[in-house]
Every structure is written in structure tokens, then in C-alpha cells.
Amino acid sequence: MNEIDPRLLEGLRALASDGLREAPVSVETRLLGELRKRRKVARRNLWIALGSGTLAAAIAIAMLLGSRPAPGVVTPASAVQESAQADDDSMDDFYRLPDTDYLPPMESAMVVRVQLPVSSLRLMGLPVSEEQAGDSVQADVLLGQDGLARGVRLVE
Amino acid sequence: MSNVQTNGDSDLLRLISRGDEDAFLTFYRRYQGPVYRFALQMSGKVEIAEEVTQDVFMVVMRSARQYDAKRGSVAAYLYGVARNFVLRRLEQERPYLTALDDPESEYAGVAASDQDPLADLTRNERVEGLRKAVLALPPAYREVVVLCDLHELDYAEAATALECAVGTVRSRLHRARALLTEKMRAEERCAV
Numbered sequence: 001m002n003e004i005d006p007r008l009l010e011g012l013r014a015l016a017s018d019g020l021r022e023a024p025v026s027v028e029t030r031l032l033g034e035l036r037k038r039r040k041v042a043r044r045n046l047w048i049a050l051g052s053g054t055l056a057a058a059i060a061i062a063m064l065l066g067s068r069p070a071p072g073v074v075t076p077a078s079a080v081q082e083s084a085q086a087d088d089d090s091m092d093d094f095y096r097l098p099d100t101d102y103l104p105p106m107e108s109a110m111v112v113r114v115q116l117p118v119s120s121l122r123l124m125g126l127p128v129s130e131e132q133a134g135d136s137v138q139a140d141v142l143l144g145q146d147g148l149a150r151g152v153r154l155v156e
Numbered sequence: 157m158s159n160v161q162t163n164g165d166s167d168l169l170r171l172i173s174r175g176d177e178d179a180f181l182t183f184y185r186r187y188q189g190p191v192y193r194f195a196l197q198m199s200g201k202v203e204i205a206e207e208v209t210q211d212v213f214m215v216v217m218r219s220a221r222q223y224d225a226k227r228g229s230v231a232a233y234l235y236g237v238a239r240n241f242v243l244r245r246l247e248q249e250r251p252y253l254t255a256l257d258d259p260e261s262e263y264a265g266v267a268a269s270d271q272d273p274l275a276d277l278t279r280n281e282r283v284e285g286l287r288k289a290v291l292a293l294p295p296a297y298r299e300v301v302v303l304c305d306l307h308e309l310d311y312a313e314a315a316t317a318l319e320c321a322v323g324t325v326r327s328r329l330h331r332a333r334a335l336l337t338e339k340m341r342a343e344e345r346c347a348v
Contacts (some may be wrong), residue, residue, distance in 0.1 A: 004333050007340065008340060011282055016306040016307075023210075028184060030210060032181070038217065038218075043295060
């Protein structure tokens, strides 16, 4: 323990108890304002993050559903062909998928070969027997520049 | 507010890291006084004390999670943060101007009146004289006197706040007290 002059000790005690000051209220007010601002920014960032996540998920789902010619695509593409220019003539060989009329005209097209369950051909209006429903069939899917499927063509 | 007033510091800091306003207010009101007084006693300037207090609690607001109870008490942590801000501010000030010489200093008027050698050493004058003497100490000595003698931190807590060894605190305090005693006696001789 350090030795201390008794009179110095007395003086230091007096100094310690003298002027037990506190920060002015303005400091607290400024800090509270800053805290509220930070909370607001944090809340906004959270909403942006949630919104971005939701939007990304929605786009992914939309692309998945939109590019799928029919429920139950079971295998990935085995071949891809790309056409720089496409018009309605390129649809000649394809069955037009239902509900594609609202889609924008094709500016470019891509053909993806997939394995489809035979049962999905019913969605295109083709007759499918119950015996064949469990089989799969190779088909080309026509995708527009937006990645959405416009038509399907049976390979086999 | 009443829900968090009895919370411990660690709980408050956890809540503050989530942006809890009541927790922040409770924590601020618990510690603003010591932080403010430390900054004032170290700098001798009200405006520096206010700025440092604000800066310290901004750090708390931003990084409450970073406090590690294993490394020392909350008070030591806050004094350490405050000390860094004070030293930075003092470095930014004119290097040859002490708080006593600065006309903007809170204690400037007191210093002028103390120059009268015939004045009685009343208690208030002794306190002011000592305050001056503390402010005139080199920062490394001043901070140990402020922490250990004015804020009554033990050596270990002061060492945590100052990020130095306990032995360093002890030796600096010994030297600082010797300087203050010497100064006090010199003033008394002048007054006689």
C-alpha cells in the first residue's frame, strides 16, 4: 500500500466529494435520439433483408414453376439448344402450354431436353392411359428469354 | 423502465445490444456520473467531459456485446473507454496549454484568484489548489490519482482500465502522490 500524507488524503477526499457532478440532460437526450435513429435503421434493414429474401424466394419459385412444362419434371436437361432469334414459327413443332398467352413475345429461345412423366402429358391434352401414366417420356421444353416455358415437344 | 432497473450490468448490456431503450437509459443513468466526472477531472473542461461521456455511451450502444466480464468490471471497462477518448482529446488540444492556462477552462478563474499569496488557505481554496495540482500532473500520473483516489478503484480495477500491470499503477500512484504532496507544501510555504 502506498503511503499517503494525511493532509493530502484529506484533500483528495474533499476533492472526491466536491462537485459530484453529472452529465447534463442534453447528453442523455442526444444519446436517446441516436439510439432511436439506430433502431429505426436496424428495423428498416431487417425489413429490407426480409423483403429481399421473400422476393428472391418468390422469383425462384416462379422460375421453377414457370419453366416447368408440367408437374413432375424428374430429370435435368440432357441437351440444350439455343436460338438467338425466335418467333412464333419456332413454336410450330411444340405444343403450346396453357396460360402462356399473357407472356411477352419470345425474342430468343432455348430448348431444354428433359424426362417428363407421361402423366404430365394430360396437361397438354394428350390421352394417357393408366398403364402408361407411371412411365416417363423424353421431351424438349421451349424456354423464352425470360426463362419461362412456352411449349413442349415430344422426342419419342 | 421499472422492469430493467434491477437488472445486472450484463443483462442490461445484452438488452442494449438488441436496442432496448429502457435498458440503455438504466445503464446510462447508472454510470454517466462517474464517466462524466472522470473526464472532467482528467481534462478540467466541461465540454470535453460532455463529449467524452457521449462518446463512451455511443460505444456502449454500438458494441455492448463486446464487453467481456472476464476482463474486468463494467466500471473499469467504461473508465478505460473514457480514458482513451480523454487522452485523444487532450492530444488534439494545444500541446503547451494546460487546462489551468486555458481561459476556457472551468477552473481558470479559480487559478487566477489563487495567485494571491496572502489569501488564506481555506478548505475551498485547498480543494481548488489540489484540483489544479491534479490537473497539472502528467496524464499517466493524473489518471491513476483520479481512478484510485477520487473514484476509489482498487489497483486491479485501475490496471484493467489503464491496460497496464498492477505494479505500474502502484508505482505511478506513489510518484503522483509524492508530486501532489510536494506541490501542496510548496503552496503552503508561499501562503505563509
